[in-house]
Amino acid sequence: MNEKNYRPQATAAEMQALDALHGQLVERARAFELVDVAYRVVDSPVGSLLLASTDAGLVRVAFESEGHDRILELLSEKLSPRILRDKTSLDGTARQLDEYFAGTRHSFELPVDLQLSTEFRRQVQLELGHIEYGQTRSYAQLAQQIGKPKAVRAVGSACATNPIPIVLPCHRVLRTDGSLGGYLGGLQAKTELLKLENPDFAGSAATLF
Amino acid sequence: MQAPFERIVQDYGLNVLRVCRALLDEHRAQDAWSETFLAALKAYPQLPEEANVLAWLVRIARNKAIDELRKHKPEILIDQDMDGPGSGMNRPDLQLENLQLWHEVNQLPGKQRQVVAYRYLGGMSYAQIAEILSGSEAAARRAGADGIKNLRARLADQELWREQP
Numbered sequence: 265m266n267e268k269n270y271r272p273q274a275t276a277a278e279m280q281a282l283d284a285l286h287g288q289l290v291e292r293a294r295a296f297e298l299v300d301v302a303y304r305v306v307d308s309p310v311g312s313l314l315l316a317s318t319d320a321g322l323v324r325v326a327f328e329s330e331g332h333d334r335i336l337e338l339l340s341e342k343l344s345p346r347i348l349r350d351k352t353s354l355d356g357t358a359r360q361l362d363e364y365f366a367g368t369r370h371s372f373e374l375p376v377d378l379q380l381s382t383e384f385r386r387q388v389q390l391e392l393g394h395i396e397y398g399q400t401r402s403y404a405q406l407a408q409q410i411g412k413p414k415a416v417r418a419v420g421s422a423c424a425t426n427p428i429p430i431v432l433p434c435h436r437v438l439r440t441d442g443s444l445g446g447y448l449g450g451l452q453a454k455t456e457l458l459k460l461e462n463p464d465f466a467g468s469a470a471t472l473f
Numbered sequence: 474m475q476a477p478f479e480r481i482v483q484d485y486g487l488n489v490l491r492v493c494r495a496l497l498d499e500h501r502a503q504d505a506w507s508e509t510f511l512a513a514l515k516a517y518p519q520l521p522e523e524a525n526v527l528a529w530l531v532r533i534a535r536n537k538a539i540d541e542l543r544k545h546k547p548e549i550l551i552d553q554d555m556d557g558p559g560s561g562m563n564r565p566d567l568q569l570e571n572l573q574l575w576h577e578v579n580q581l582p583g584k585q586r587q588v589v590a591y592r593y594l595g596g597m598s599y600a601q602i603a604e605i606l607s608g609s610e611a612a613a614r615r616a617g618a619d620g621i622k623n624l625r626a627r628l629a630d631q632e633l634w635r636e637q638p
Binding site for chain 2: 272274278281282285286288289292293296298301303336337339340341344345346347348349
């Protein structure tokens, strides 16, 4: 006989029941403070985004290209396996992102949790929040801004490992020659964000050829 | 690496629901499901990585089902309820496609009901079931086979389950 775990197919009625039960479970788990990481997935002009938060604040924004399942596994390993999908707890974050993509919001007012970053990277990533909407900086300028003008490479890695892209706008950091540099969500996403903030932005064309 | 708990709920929520429904009436089955996953979430970080997650969940569900029965109807315990009819599933308002099947599983004699629930709804192996019921694997296998035979006989009597020509 087959001794493997049997994975049955749910009927429509069972799926409905499970959906309601899941909602109740999340609510009760919250009441007992058993949810260490809550997450949800939202649609955006740069693809679907995974939003994850701890009690301290937004801890991760992940692009589709990063693989949402893989990111959840990493969060399970690095933070806690007590992770639940929660449709309501990230409402504020989702709303602010919607407003940002609609062009009506120029800065985010959200608590962030940078516990996934080392201290130096955290310093750089927080500094990103000071680059204004529609503006750009070079990696070298950012290095200067945090008082470590020689740490250009390290600043580059700090931007590349920013756990909270878009909200902490690492897309506003370019190479000194104005070319795009890199981006976790892909260069197309980086260009789209820069164009959203400044329709005159033409940085991508210059780097393509 | 432990899987995010959400995945455990997605992967096994249905198995646990079916086990709860086979052991309890609808209302208590939902309570037991909720209690099971809440307890599981609490204990999850300590669960050894090599553990069989489904067997672990079904064990919790079984204990929660006993709690539910004690809470609402102290005279019935699933281990003693060997011959009597199941504890419910007679609510006509339930629009479940498989209501009839749950009902019949629920009507099986106690041990057959448990083995059928753990095996065919919970997806456990006979070895795991034997461990939970503190019996032998062979006995669990026998009870499972008898339960299925019984179910076939009962369902064959009903027009609803006759095969379409």
